[in-house]
Amino acid sequence: MNIIIADDHELFLKGLELILNMHYPDASIEAARDYNELFSALKRKTFDLVITDLAMPGAKPLEALSKIHALIKDTPLIVISAVFDREIIQKTIDIGVSGYIPKSTSNQLILGAINLVLAGGVYIPRELIDEAAMNTADSGFTKEVQKLKQFDDSERQAGKKLTQRQIDILKLVARGLSNKQIAYQLGLTEGTIKVHITIILKTLDVANRTGAVTEAVKRGYLSQNEVSD
Numbered sequence: 001m002n003i004i005i006a007d008d009h010e011l012f013l014k015g016l017e018l019i020l021n022m023h024y025p026d027a028s029i030e031a032a033r034d035y036n037e038l039f040s041a042l043k044r045k046t047f048d049l050v051i052t053d054l055a056m057p058g059a060k061p062l063e064a065l066s067k068i069h070a071l072i073k074d075t076p077l078i079v080i081s082a083v084f085d086r087e088i089i090q091k092t093i094d095i096g097v098s099g100y101i102p103k104s105t106s107n108q109l110i111l112g113a114i115n116l117v118l119a120g121g122v123y124i125p126r127e128l129i130d131e132a133a134m135n136t137a138d139s140g141f142t143k144e145v146q147k148l149k150q151f152d153d154s155e156r157q158a159g160k161k162l163t164q165r166q167i168d169i170l171k172l173v174a175r176g177l178s179n180k181q182i183a184y185q186l187g188l189t190e191g192t193i194k195v196h197i198t199i200i201l202k203t204l205d206v207a208n209r210t211g212a213v214t215e216a217v218k219r220g221y222l223s224q225n226e227v228s229d
Helices: 010-023 035-044 061-072 086-095 107-118 126-135 143-160 164-174 179-186 190-204 209-219
Strands: 002-006 028-032 049-052 077-081 099-102
Touching: 002 010, 002 035, 010 028, 010 107, 028 035, 035 049, 035 061, 049 061, 049 107, 061 077, 061 086, 077 107, 086 099, 099 107, 107 190, 164 179, 164 190, 164 209, 179 190, 190 209
Parallel strands: 002 028, 002 049, 049 077, 077 099
Antiparallel strands: none
């Protein structure tokens, strides 16, 4: 799995790189220190995950995110920023960002948010939803807040249930395909498939692929006809 992280604060950049190396030992991690370096890397190489700071030299933040999203299309894009503003976060989500993580977030929650995004979900900090609810007149949610709540609900659901992407992968696992074969069929990298498999095993609380298939049948994710003999 290829990951690129971008931040103009060297200490945070190195710390995030260390965390990712520990959690994803097979991943290839590249670093950029401003938007120009990030744009250059994205044009040169294909990545499975892009993680970037919001305010960096080289471009205006929201314009930069729009440009990045246009370059990487379906690749998950996560913002990790010290900026915690409801309007800005909403704008990043509208652009196509898959996750917005405050820099004050614990390492464990950062990794959980990254896993959620890699699994096909969207991460929005819970504090944002609570703050928006408190500031909304007449004890009701505005359309904007309701939209954010939908993202938060999908986040919590993704932590309990398999996503459609994971179910698609499990169907191929049930047919006896290897990670490499699954990656080819779904147009993903082998590293991305490995991440999905890890999340599937954790979600289903099983130790291996065989156990995952058996449990998936029990829970109704797969039918017995989809399991190879």
